[in-house]
Amino acid sequence: MANRTDPDADTVHGANPQFLVDRIVRVKIYNDAYWKEYCFGLTTESLIDEAARLDYVAGTYGGRRRPSRFLCLFLKLLQIQPEEAGLRPRLRRDVVMEYIKQPELKYLRALGCAYLRITARYLTIYQTLEPLFADYRKLRYRDMNGKMSIIRMDEFVDWLMREETICDVLWQKLL
Amino acid sequence: MATAEYKHSILWRGEDPTKTRFKPAYDGSKKVTRYRRGQAPEWAEEGKKVQKRQEKPEEDLRKAKRRRQAAAVVLEADSASSRLARLQRSETGEERKGETGTERLLRHRQIEEAVILEAEPKDEADVTEEKKEVLKEELDLDLKPGVAELSFEINEEDEDLEIRQLRREKMREKALSKRKIEEDVLKVELEEEQEEVAEESEYESESEEDDPRRGPLMKPVFVSKANRETVREKEMIEKEEEDARRKKEVRALERKAESKVLLIDKIQEEAEAERLAAEEDDRSDIELLDDDDEKNEAEEYELWKIRELKRIKRDKEERLQRQKEIEFVLKRRQMTDEERAKDDARLDAANPKRADVKQFNFLQKYYHRGGFFQDKAASGEEALYLRDYHEPLEEEKYDKNLLPKAMQLRRGEFGKKGQVKHSHLTDVDTTDMSAAWSQSSKVVQRYQEKMAAAKGVTNFERPSMKNRLQ
Numbered sequence: 001m002a003n004r005t006d007p008d009a010d011t012v013h014g015a016n017p018q019f020l021v022d023r024i025v026r027v028k029i030y031n032d033a034y035w036k037e038y039c040f041g042l043t044t045e046s047l048i049d050e051a052a053r054l055d056y057v058a059g060t061y062g063g064r065r066r067p068s069r070f071l072c073l074f075l076k077l078l079q080i081q082p083e084e085a086g087l088r089p090r091l092r093r094d095v096v097m098e099y100i101k102q103p104e105l106k107y108l109r110a111l112g113c114a115y116l117r118i119t120a121r122y123l124t125i126y127q128t129l130e131p132l133f134a135d136y137r138k139l140r141y142r143d144m145n146g147k148m149s150i151i152r153m154d155e156f157v158d159w160l161m162r163e164e165t166i167c168d169v170l171w172q173k174l175l
Numbered sequence: 176m177a178t179a180e181y182k183h184s185i186l187w188r189g190e191d192p193t194k195t196r197f198k199p200a201y202d203g204s205k206k207v208t209r210y211r212r213g214q215a216p217e218w219a220e221e222g223k224k225v226q227k228r229q230e231k232p233e234e235d236l237r238k239a240k241r242r243r244q245a246a247a248v249v250l251e252a253d254s255a256s257s258r259l260a261r262l263q264r265s266e267t268g269e270e271r272k273g274e275t276g277t278e279r280l281l282r283h284r285q286i287e288e289a290v291i292l293e294a295e296p297k298d299e300a301d302v303t304e305e306k307k308e309v310l311k312e313e314l315d316l317d318l319k320p321g322v323a324e325l326s327f328e329i330n331e332e333d334e335d336l337e338i339r340q341l342r343r344e345k346m347r348e349k350a351l352s353k354r355k356i357e358e359d360v361l362k363v364e365l366e367e368e369q370e371e372v373a374e375e376s377e378y379e380s381e382s383e384e385d386d387p388r389r390g391p392l393m394k395p396v397f398v399s400k401a402n403r404e405t406v407r408e409k410e411m412i413e414k415e416e417e418d419a420r421r422k423k424e425v426r427a428l429e430r431k432a433e434s435k436v437l438l439i440d441k442i443q444e445e446a447e448a449e450r451l452a453a454e455e456d457d458r459s460d461i462e463l464l465d466d467d468d469e470k471n472e473a474e475e476y477e478l479w480k481i482r483e484l485k486r487i488k489r490d491k492e493e494r495l496q497r498q499k500e501i502e503f504v505l506k507r508r509q510m511t512d513e514e515r516a517k518d519d520a521r522l523d524a525a526n527p528k529r530a531d532v533k534q535f536n537f538l539q540k541y542y543h544r545g546g547f548f549q550d551k552a553a554s555g556e557e558a559l560y561l562r563d564y565h566e567p568l569e570e571e572k573y574d575k576n577l578l579p580k581a582m583q584l585r586r587g588e589f590g591k592k593g594q595v596k597h598s599h600l601t602d603v604d605t606t607d608m609s610a611a612w613s614q615s616s617k618v619v620q621r622y623q624e625k626m627a628a629a630k631g632v633t634n635f636e637r638p639s640m641k642n643r644l645q
Contacts (some may be wrong), residue, residue, distance in 0.1 A: 033424040055463060133486070136479035148464050154482060 009081035017078045050109035056140035059167030533565040
């Protein structure tokens with residue numbers, strides 16, 4: 001019940017937006033304690049609060065591939081789809097743009113970037129993400145083995161633009 | 176069998192075998208000795224005329240049977256054969272009371288005594304053994320009258336209870352006497368063991384303490400209260416009890432104190448645990464790296480610059496590569512054949528390919544280099560993978576045709592489990608080389624072309640008037 005995509009949500013790339021995350025990873029997130037406890041009933045506003053408490057950027061890590069909070073919030077975004085359907089395209093990405101534009105919370109910015117990258121069209125992605133190469137703030141990154149490291153925001157954005165798989169999510173290749 | 180002499184043949188002319196009654200081929204001359212329980216065999220008969228039995232060879236089997244049955248009945252009543260009669264006889268044997276033990280032995284068992292050539296001194300053990308045997312014989316003797324009495328009881332059915340009780344008492348006495356005899360036997364055995372185990376004599380002596388007639392008693396002497404041990408003991412006990420009580424109290428106090436301390440500790444722990452639980456789970460396992468951006472801003476900026484430049488460079492190179500590719504494709508499309516060939520040669524030289532396939536000797540073993548790590552072979556990192564594995568060995572260099580046929584095998588095959596008859600494929604090739612169609616002559620070629628409607632496939636000359644006329 002709680003894991004259904006918002007019925008008002010639009011399809012993304014012709015499919016249910018939640019399905020952009022692989023089934024195995026998705027099920028892992030659904031069964032995660034953080035998802036069940038904190039991500040239930042999140043709105044775009046409360047999501048900001050949650051994102052403020054993020055510690056690192058990661059996909060699934062560890063021996064049993066535990067999903068990270070970043071990934072849980074990412075799926076939550078896909079689930080609630082912070083754009084409003086029916087509005088003109090220009091206004092649609094208001095919320096996500098705000099996420100990206102705000103300078104204080106860098107993890108929220110990273111989250112916004114990831115969401116944009118997966119849902120938006122190529123032109124939007126290029127136009128939005130390329131200026132972010134200037135942001136060289138530090139981010140904590142946890143790789144698949146669970147090891148922590150420091151990456152920079154511009155590195156992260158670079159990965160988003162180029163790599164196929166980051167944070168256990170498959171990204172479509174950009175032209 | 177189809178002869179007329181065979182009884183069951185269809186050609187038989189005698190009597191119908193199915194109609195006649197079957198008579199077994201009984202030979203009455205042979206005598207079958209049967210054994211029956213309780214019946215003494217014939218050779219055990221004493222004072223019986225055996226000749227009577229021998230007069231029955233021609234009689235009917237049934238009659239003989241009947242007679243034997245009658246004889247059996249008669250035998251039971253006979254005292255000589257039945258056990259009961261024997262026992263009865265022994266009971267009434269008065270002439271035997273004056274017998275000695277040895278005479279009795281002789282009567283009961285025909286013992287084949289060894290002929291003593293040299294008289295040896297008898298050991299004590301032998302004497303005791305003889306004693307034992309004698310005692311056992313006494314036991315048997317006691318049994319016999321008992322058994323005889325039992326038979327008596329069975330016969331007489333109308334008896335009073337009193338008589339039965341009397342009988343039972345008698346049995347009891349006999350049982351007691353039996354036990355006594357057994358004890359005697361045991362004692363004899365004990366005497367033997369006395370030398371080995373000295374304690375048994377003590378045991379015997381202890382049993383005598385139960386005798387009420389003991390030695391003289393001790394005279395009672397007055398002991399004052401102070402010296403009495405019993406009083407002292409009492410006091411000691413009381414003291415110990417008091418001490419124990421005091422200790423218990425002390426311990427209880429200590430425990431209280433301890434429990435208080437424990438409680439405090441626990442509360443503290445719980446409080447800490449709560450504090451920890453309030454923090455995120457993720458933080459507890461790893462030390463979070465510092466992601467403070469205010470530190471080393473200049474350094475950060477420099478690093479960023481480097482990264483940015485690298486990225487720009489990378490993008491440029493990618494664009495360039497793409498462009499080059501397009502150019503090359505266009506150029507190649509415009510090339511002529513010779514130029515293409517040259518270009519191919521150049522490219523081949525630029526990309527070093529694997530060496531051409533080496534020519535193998537006759538029956539040289541093929542070694543597969545393996546499918547893995549070929550990238551290392553290609554790059555040349557690992558010298559191991561650059562080795563030429565098709566280089567023939569010493570044994571593969573000489574001509575194997577000189578060997579006998581059985582030994583014309585690849586290396587590692589002869590004399591081993593992997594040896595198979597198959598040597599090489601052409602060995603089993605049964606193509607008939609002399610056939611007309613397998614020879615590659617011009618006639619054959621022409622014919623094939625004609626049949627395949629491929630006339631002039633290999634003819635690249637222009638049609639001329641010369642050929643046409645012919």
